[in-house]
Amino acid sequence: MFKQYLELAKVRITIAVTLTTIVGYVLANGGFSWHLVFPTLGIFLIACGSAALNQFQERKLDATMERTKNRPIPSGQISEFNAQLFILLLTVTGSLMILLSSNLTALVLALLAMAWYNLIYTPLKRKTAFAVVPGSVIGALPPMVGWVAAGGYVFDPKLLILAFFFFIWQIPHFWLLLMKYGKQYEKAGFPSLTKIYSEKQLKRITFMWTVATALSCLFIPFFEVTYTSFAKISILIFSLLLIAVFSGLLFRSKQTFQIFRYFMVINVFLLLVILSLAIDSMLI
Numbered sequence: 001m002f003k004q005y006l007e008l009a010k011v012r013i014t015i016a017v018t019l020t021t022i023v024g025y026v027l028a029n030g031g032f033s034w035h036l037v038f039p040t041l042g043i044f045l046i047a048c049g050s051a052a053l054n055q056f057q058e059r060k061l062d063a064t065m066e067r068t069k070n071r072p073i074p075s076g077q078i079s080e081f082n083a084q085l086f087i088l089l090l091t092v093t094g095s096l097m098i099l100l101s102s103n104l105t106a107l108v109l110a111l112l113a114m115a116w117y118n119l120i121y122t123p124l125k126r127k128t129a130f131a132v133v134p135g136s137v138i139g140a141l142p143p144m145v146g147w148v149a150a151g152g153y154v155f156d157p158k159l160l161i162l163a164f165f166f167f168i169w170q171i172p173h174f175w176l177l178l179m180k181y182g183k184q185y186e187k188a189g190f191p192s193l194t195k196i197y198s199e200k201q202l203k204r205i206t207f208m209w210t211v212a213t214a215l216s217c218l219f220i221p222f223f224e225v226t227y228t229s230f231a232k233i234s235i236l237i238f239s240l241l242l243i244a245v246f247s248g249l250l251f252r253s254k255q256t257f258q259i260f261r262y263f264m265v266i267n268v269f270l271l272l273v274i275l276s277l278a279i280d281s282m283l284i
Contacts, residue, residue, distance in 0.1 A: 004072040005086060008055055009048035016267075017047040017142045020166060023274050024146025026281045027162070027225060038101030039149035043110050043142055045094030050114040052087045056080070057122050065188045067181055102149035109148060113141035129191040132174040139170035161223040165216045169270055172209040176263045179206065203249040210246040210266065214239035217273060231280035235273060242269045 021043045025036040055062065055073055063074035072078040078086075091114070098107045121135035140163035147159045175193070178185070179202050182194030193202060217239050221232045245265050 001077075004077045008052045008072045008078060008083065008086065009090065010051035010055075011048065014044055014047040014051055016270075018044045019271075019274055020139070021142045021146035021149075023277055024143030024148075024152075024159070024162065025150045026146075026278055027158070028147040028150035028152030028156075029281075031281050032278075033150075035101070036146070036150070038097050039106060039146065042094045042097030042101065043145050045090045045097065046110050046114055047094075047142070049087050049090030049094060050117050052083060052090065053114075053118050054122055056083050056087065057118065061188045061190070065184045067184055098145070098149065105154060106145050106149040109141055109145045109154070113138055113145070116141070126190060129178075129193045129196055132171060132178070136167050136170035136174065139173075140164065140167040142166075158223050158225045161216075161219055162225055165213070165220060165273075168209070168216045169213045169266070172206050172213060173263075173266055175202070175206045175209060176259055176266065179203075180259045180263070206262075207246050207249045210249075211243055213266070213269075214242050220277075226277065226280045228280050228283045230283060231276045234276040238269055238272050238276070242266070 018040055021040050022036060025039065026032055029036070055071055058068075059071075059073040059080070062068035062071050069075065073080065073083055095107055095111065098110055117135070117138045121131060121138060124134065125131035143166055144154065144159060144163050147156070147162075148154050152159060178193050179199070182192045185192045186195060197205065217235055220226060220235060226232055226235070242265070246262060249262065
């Protein structure tokens, strides 16, 4: 049963959210500190609660999709009542951890991320295939929570360019999933980009968003988020490599197109950028 609750909370995805929160904290603080543990754990629990709430909201639709029909709620492994209790426990505990270990602004941002995902993005993706664009705001908020939890100013230009990068990155990340599971989304009744664009057009649009991601990453050093040559050179190399790899979307035929490869590349790119920023903060 423990495994089912981990799946309900989408722990593997929420760990990634936690990493971006740590980056925000470390950059604002100028290095690692034990004080980041409780705010980070708090955003992790809220993210888990948000992911579980999303599955609760979409439990009936999930039952109609091959990819999601075996999730804990539609498969009956976890009852709807127990799922709601689990969501409440995660959200309340996470909120208290953030509030007691940092400040009210950090908590407001964390709850805003949850509200944006569950009250805006989740209903919106049933209405329009382009919900992914406003929905990507979710990716910008966790690093803001970390930054503010460390005492940083919420409208600091350094934070805003960082949040902008995470926002842009989220879009091609989502688009690749849509390209892979578009037909299943259509079958479940979701508006799908695969109905609007051909695969060739989707590849081109994804490539353009990927270039935008690389360019937004290249802006980070210009806002003095990084200080060492190591981080600046690393960001430049990673960004150019990302564009080079994704240029394959423009040339590969349908037979040779492996979408999972590109999905992993853009995720590894984000991880490498996060590591570079974290190392940079320790070198100054």
